[in-house]
Amino acid sequence: MQETNQHITHKNEAVISIRGLYKSFGTLDVLKGIDLDVFKGENVAVLGRSGTGKSVLIKILAGLLKPDKGNVTVLGKDVSTLKEKELDALRLKIGFSFQNSALYDSMNVGQNLAFPLQMNFKNLSKKEIDTAVAEVLDAVGLKNKINEMPADLSGGQRKRIGIARTLILKPEIMLYDEPTSGLDPVTCIEINELIKEVQKKYKTSSIIITHDLTCAKATGDRVAMLLDGKFFKVGSFDEVFDTDNKLVQSFFNYNFIK
Amino acid sequence: MPHSKFKEKINNYFIGVSDAASFVGLFFKQVFSVPFHFREIINQCYVVGLKSLPLISLTGFITGMVFTKQSRPSLETFGATSWLPSLMSIAIVRALGSLVTALICSGKIGSSIGAELGSMRVTEQIDAMEVSAINPYKYLVISRVLATTITIPVLGLYCSFIALIGSFVNVTMYESTSFIGFFEYGFASITFLDVFTSVTKSVFFGFTIGMVGCYKGYNAANGTQGVGKAANQAVVLSMFLVFIEEIVIVQVSNWIRLY
Ligand SMILES: Nc1ncnc2c1ncn2[C@@H]1O[C@H](COP(=O)(O)OP(=O)(O)OP(=O)(O)O)[C@@H](O)[C@H]1O
Numbered sequence: 001m002q003e004t005n006q007h008i009t010h011k012n013e014a015v016i017s018i019r020g021l022y023k024s025f026g027t028l029d030v031l032k033g034i035d036l037d038v039f040k041g042e043n044v045a046v047l048g049r050s051g052t053g054k055s056v057l058i059k060i061l062a063g064l065l066k067p068d069k070g071n072v073t074v075l076g077k078d079v080s081t082l083k084e085k086e087l088d089a090l091r092l093k094i095g096f097s098f099q100n101s102a103l104y105d106s107m108n109v110g111q112n113l114a115f116p117l118q119m120n121f122k123n124l125s126k127k128e129i130d131t132a133v134a135e136v137l138d139a140v141g142l143k144n145k146i147n148e149m150p151a152d153l154s155g156g157q158r159k160r161i162g163i164a165r166t167l168i169l170k171p172e173i174m175l176y177d178e179p180t181s182g183l184d185p186v187t188c189i190e191i192n193e194l195i196k197e198v199q200k201k202y203k204t205s206s207i208i209i210t211h212d213l214t215c216a217k218a219t220g221d222r223v224a225m226l227l228d229g230k231f232f233k234v235g236s237f238d239e240v241f242d243t244d245n246k247l248v249q250s251f252f253n254y255n256f257i258k
Numbered sequence: 259m260p261h262s263k264f265k266e267k268i269n270n271y272f273i274g275v276s277d278a279a280s281f282v283g284l285f286f287k288q289v290f291s292v293p294f295h296f297r298e299i300i301n302q303c304y305v306v307g308l309k310s311l312p313l314i315s316l317t318g319f320i321t322g323m324v325f326t327k328q329s330r331p332s333l334e335t336f337g338a339t340s341w342l343p344s345l346m347s348i349a350i351v352r353a354l355g356s357l358v359t360a361l362i363c364s365g366k367i368g369s370s371i372g373a374e375l376g377s378m379r380v381t382e383q384i385d386a387m388e389v390s391a392i393n394p395y396k397y398l399v400i401s402r403v404l405a406t407t408i409t410i411p412v413l414g415l416y417c418s419f420i421a422l423i424g425s426f427v428n429v430t431m432y433e434s435t436s437f438i439g440f441f442e443y444g445f446a447s448i449t450f451l452d453v454f455t456s457v458t459k460s461v462f463f464g465f466t467i468g469m470v471g472c473y474k475g476y477n478a479a480n481g482t483q484g485v486g487k488a489a490n491q492a493v494v495l496s497m498f499l500v501f502i503e504e505i506v507i508v509q510v511s512n513w514i515r516l517y
């Protein structure tokens with residue numbers, strides 16, 4: 001668990017550590033040798049074009065997909081070998097914010113937020129659950145939406161509720177899948193702020209998947225660029241984009257319209 | 259090469275069958291273990307019952323009435339219309355009630371379960387449950403399959419009863435029978451085995467309809483197309499299986515009758 005990496009100057013423990021990760025679907029090789037450490041309390045932004053396997057990567061971290069090869073350690077546990085019970089215990093410490101929010105259509109906002117608590121902690125009183133729901137709704141700034149149905153929310157509001165639903169379990173690790181995709185620039189900035197607030201308030205370590213450089217720059221303590229199934233470079237924003245690599249440059253230029 | 263394509267098809271078929279078998283197996287593995295989502299089961303029973311009640315009432319009534327009407331001429335030629343109550347009771351209790359219910363529920367319940375779980379799969383709501391340490395199979399599939407298995411036999415009995423009323427309405431238009439008289443005469447020709455077989459059939463139908471809907475929805479392919487396909491296939495497959503089960507169970511109950 002206390003695995004520290006010499007060439008990165010963090011003295012902290014790594015909460016996520018990925019070594020030599022491979023994943024393919026049929027003949028399609030998606031991840032081809034991924035190495036990454038995420039240290040306690042830091043946000044790592046993972047950048048990459050559509051279809052490069054960003055979502056696949058964090059789905060493996062949450063145990064939704066099995067890796068073909070390689071080691072994936074989260075909070076000291078090897079995810080791919082865990083038994084169902086142990087995996088569930090680990091999942092309670094991981095917050096997963098889905099690309100399309102994945103709110104439960106049949107429940108209103110309050111029920112969506114209460115559901116993970118009710119299912120996992122049967123002995124909580126109604127009052128305790130209500131308090132927790134109010135707290136996370138407050139944290140994402142949507143207190144007045146508690147009785148609305150997901151279908152009646154805007155995209156940005158859905159994203160916030162999705163994040164709130166993961167926060168209610170007080171996760172140690174947050175995995176954000178494209179938190180700003182499909183949102184206008186102003187809302188993007190608000191979501192970026194929210195991600196940083198969550199990092200501070202809930203003391204989470206996070207992976208933020210995105211193809212939006214503004215989001216990566218604003219939220220990521222470090223940035224990792226996924227190119228052709230591998231990380232091209234992991235480091236500060238400037239380190240990663242100070243390069244001659246044409247693919248990385250085009251990504252950068254497109255985002256900032258140089 | 260067409261040969262290898264054929265081989266692939268056969269292969270996929272058996273992979274599909276073994277997938278389905280393990281999906282059903284999971285039900286028996288998990289149904290008796292904690293946690294039990296009683297409230298969700300009751301909620302689903304309510305949904306299943308409520309959704310199909312109006313249609314079953316209408317179809318049951320009309321089936322009973324029309325069936326009686328159509329049987330009358332052939333009995334009239336023998337002057338045997340007084341047999342109508344017992345003939346109808348046998349036909350309805352032994353076959354029509356549970357079969358009509360199962361077919362209606364295949365359409366109404368099977369498709370709605372398929373579409374609901376399908377859209378939950380496609381929009382990653384099932385994954386969302388999984389990552390918050392909730393067992394989606396248990397919460398979604400087991401509660402729905404139990405609900406259909408419990409509710410459809412009740413609906414089947416209800417449908418039989420309504421069909422008999424339909425039959426009575428037709429009989430009473432031509433002959434003077436009392437309501438009580440009709441039912442006394444009708445029930446006299448029904449045995450315990452008839453009712454028992456009918457309920458057993460309905461239990462199998464209910465289980466099948468719930469299971470097929472859940473299987474198709476739970477494994478829906480990505481995209482909105484996947485949802486429609488799941489709902490459609492759920493109806494087709496569960497109707498097909500209902501007929502197969504009808505034939506097998508009737509055969510078995512006939513063997514039992516002989517002893
Ligand atoms: N369950 C699956 N079965 C088969 N192929 C899959 C599956 N999940 C992902 N893929 C394939 O893996 C590749 C990477 O998918 P992924 O969703 O990770 O992309 P992404 O980087 O998240 O893209 P986007 O930015 O569009 O979300 C895609 O080509 C996709 O078709």
Ligand SMILES: [Mg+2]
Pocket residue numbers: 054055056099177178
């Ligand atoms: Mg993605």
